[in-house]
Amino acid sequence: MSCLDRQTVLIGLDGASFTILDHLMEEGTMPFLKKLISLGCRGELTSVIPPLTPPAWISLITGVRPGTHGVFNFLQFESPKSRYIKWLSFRDIQRETIWSIVNRHGMRAGSLNFIGMNPPPAIRGYIIPGFVSWRWLRKNSYPEDLFDRLRGIDGFDVKEMALNFREEEKAVKGCQREEYEDWIWLHIRRERQWFDVVRYLMKHDPCHLTAMIFDGLDRIQHVCWRFLDPAYALKAHAAWEEKVRRLCLQYFRNLDEFLEQIVDLAGPQANIFIASDHGFGPTREILYLNQWLCQQGYLKWKDNTAMGTKSVAGQSEDIESLGVESPYRSLLHLDWKKTKAYAATASSNGIIIQVAGKRGEEGIPANEYFSFREELIDKLRNSCLDPQSGEPLIKEIWTREEAFAGNFIDCAPDLTLSLRDSGFISIYPSEVYCRPRSQIMGTHRPEGVFAAVGPAIRKGEVIPPTSIINVAPTLLHTLGIPIPSDMEGQVITQIFDPAFLRAHPVETGAPTVPPERNQDASPQREDAEGQEQIMLRLKSLGYV
Ligand SMILES: [Zn+2]
Structure with a gap:
């Protein structure tokens, strides 16, 4: 239980779609999520154009569209005149993030597994970026001694926690029947590592805004869509396929347990949000x-x-x-x-x-x-x-x-x-x-998921589809922070309990400030990382 006077938790589920989650909630794989959503609000979250991980998550954490925050893809042109492309970094994000805004209002903020958060800006709280290989994760986390503290976690293994680009490449490359299971296990273990870190930091370093992403859903759905979508998954499969399907369900069962423990740790006074960057469907x-x-x-x-x-x-x-x-x-x-x-x-x-x-x-x-x-x-x-x-x-x-x-x-x-x-x-x-x-695969769709539950939130409401750029102002509102006047998104007022909204009307505040680059974050370090890793990452992503 946290000692903070107010707390908001954002649980990002990369690529989550109600097509899959509704089915898993109904058939009993995700009983906690089912209960949680019934106690709050849910609705479709409309992604950006294109519905792709980097522009979508950056829109969610800045409250503006890609044309305003400047992130369009995993790879960016170095400049409008350059033919060279480079991997996305924090320097490409041209808008202030929710963590910085929360900090400016005297509150602490935590950011776990978000793409584009390296090299990390200085923050009151902590940052462990996503899409960074294990060799570079420690140096790209903030504060610098964060990993020394995480070593205290039983079973902590940075190699399992970071994306293993070689393994990912193998899996996407292969799609061979003997490789599916190892690969799903890789993601089961990865999510366990992230969850252990989330649990440790929520206990020992509580923040007013804690935001995290679990991203195994995206990867599993790309390759295993036909084992998950009820339109295909319930048809007869070969025995090996049924085993793969059951392992996919194991991934979601574990995720459901993590959600339960995170919500429990946050305590009854916290407002909890679940959001995805885009949905998923067959191709x-x-x-x-x-x-x-x-x-x-x-x-x-x-x-x-x-x-x-x-x-x-x-x-x-x-x-x-x-x-x-x-x-x-x-x-x-x-x-x-x-x-x-x-x-x-x-x-x-x-x-x-x-x-x-x-x-x-x-x-x-x-x-x-x-x-x-x-x-x-x-x-x-x-x-x-x-x-x-x-x-x-x-x-x-x-x-x-x-x-x-x-x-x-x-x-x-x-x-x-x-x-x-x-x-x-x-x-x-x-x-x-x-x-x-040769077979049905998973691909992105604009229709993502949104859910909210907590003391400020209405119960049992289904809200109309809402844009991903509305999440940032909504999170800020739960923390009593005025919405920056230059944010393009708006507070999703339908989700709030009328009494809460009367006591806490939405306020517009001063515009955002330009993102602060961490002067201590060495550019050489990042460039060296880029040289070494960029080709591996391109290969491993599957859809770059
Ligand atoms: Zn994604």
Whole structure:
């Protein structure tokens, strides 16, 4: 039980979707979550465009859209003029985070496993960033002696806690039947490590705002969707598949126990929030977008580029489609003199238009940008079709002004696509531009989850879908903090008990302050980490 006068806990569940959670709550795998939600409010949480982990979580912790906070993808252009891309770091987040705002109001804040939080800013509380390999996790956590304290936790193992990029790559690469179980176990053990850290810090270093992410859901759902979605999971499986399914359920059962203990530790006076960065759904086909651009004359592969549905290394077909191999390899295969438009990463589902003088000399003349873009949109709508049925393969197309209006638009893709089955594109060469996957995989959907419970929250309410940018102001309101005037999101007032809202009306306060970079965080350290790890991370993510 905490000694703080007020406390808010945010439990982030990466990629959580009610499609899966409702089923698991009904069939008894997650009884605590079922009870918890029945005591509070729930609703769909609408992600950002595109519904991707980095822009979505950064929107959740800043209360603004990607065009305002400047994070669009795992990889960012170094500058509007640069063709080089680099891994996301805290320096790319152009807005103040909830932890900093909470600190400025005299309260303590904790941040566990959030992407983009390294090198960590100085904070009253603690930060352990997500998406950092174990070698660098200690040095990228704050305060510097935090890991010395964590060593006191029974069974603490930083190697198990950090993402193991080599293992992740193996799993996504393989999808071999003998590899599923090891891989799910990896995530079961990882979540246990994070939970142990959460429990230790909530007991020994309580904060007014404690925010954490459990991210095994995202990874398990990508690979094991067909074992989880009731539309497929309840059909007959081979014995080995049934074993994999049961292990997936074990992951969720453990998660449910962690939720129970976290809520218990926070105590009855705490307000608890559960949120995901995006939802999940099935994907059945692969669109090789660069191949389509090539066939339309917008992109040229170098003459010696290998074609075919088998990748260079001879891995299984879904490896390529998930983009396990480095996108650099693919981009190295482009003939830049004859390429006008290309997709750089699968994760962004974005197209970059080569404008002469913007990122190098090659490209279309700058004064033709808008007419070229219109032509390309028209082609994508009317010529990117299912070769069998003739149906459009692309559901929606956003220009960067539509998707990313804000100060950092020049670093965003020129076009962002949503495919008809919401899958990620492939950036690789292929003989055909579209084909079915060998089996159903999981992919992101905009419909995430939101739930809240606590003394300030109404009971038994289902609220209409609400935007992910509304979470930050809502968390601040539970702590009595006025909402910064430049936050784009708004407090989700429907979730609050009317008596609470009367006693604590929403107040607007001064604007946010620019993010403070930790002067002690050595840039060399981060760069060295980048050099060593970036290729591994790209490979391991599966959908970069
Ligand atoms: Zn995610």
